Amino acid sequence: MRKVLIPTDLSAQSLKIAEEAFKMYPDEIIDVLLVYPYHLPLWSSELYWFSPVKIITEHRDEHFARAKDDLVRKYFRNISSIYTELFTGVNSLAFDNFRVHHQIQTAVVPQKGFLDFSHDDTFDPVDLIIKTVPEVQRVKIEKEVDHNTQRQKSGLYNLIQKVFRS
Template structure:
């Protein structure tokens, strides 16, 4: 039976180390992965009328990030059934709990020492998750060891 896990991301390659470590620690064989990005929701009517989550995600994805996803899919090809993106909007604990319930998330994995480096409108959802009643696991790796996205990509190959 497959489980569904959630990983908060900032669209930097290094944030995907949480996924790599989660896959190494998971006992479940098949996994559906939800990569969650948190962003402020604009108040303007025009912005809300033309709201498109796919465009928001596409605007933040880089070639390096996509390549890192591809590396992880190949590395864990027999275990990762799917990888999807979800955008969270809100600053309330109840909203994050409802979000997790609606996405049917089984496990949440958070980086322990890595600080998400959110883009302009983004915000770090980890404090909300920690304040909630949600069960989560923190995974740690040595953050900031690789100073370029290319070196971080290479690090995804290392166990």
């Protein structure tokens, strides 16, 4: 059985990377570890209330759970398990310890810019993955454009332009 590490920004779109992993290894049963990088709080009082489950729940988008269920239904024959873990380290040594602890030998990563790590409390883990995981498969995935969000942004942008022209 193969364990595959996949970075996630907890968006439904990030699960396309897992789908690519199932396509790469169609005849294998796979354990999928979705890793979400997270900076630990700086204050001890914040650490007292630290909860990985709560952080994952708060940071995932509203479609993530449904997309994960759809992925499981589609590839149920190939899935041993699929779960999400926080990585709270800061360097490649910490990530290597994380990798060894989870017995990961394979990772699937997307091209730069596919995942959105724009939150202040997160960062892009792809470089750490490439440095520490022995077998890394890179995939190029097209990013879906949310037309409603794009229209809202363009509408807001047009409004701002009108205000500044006046």
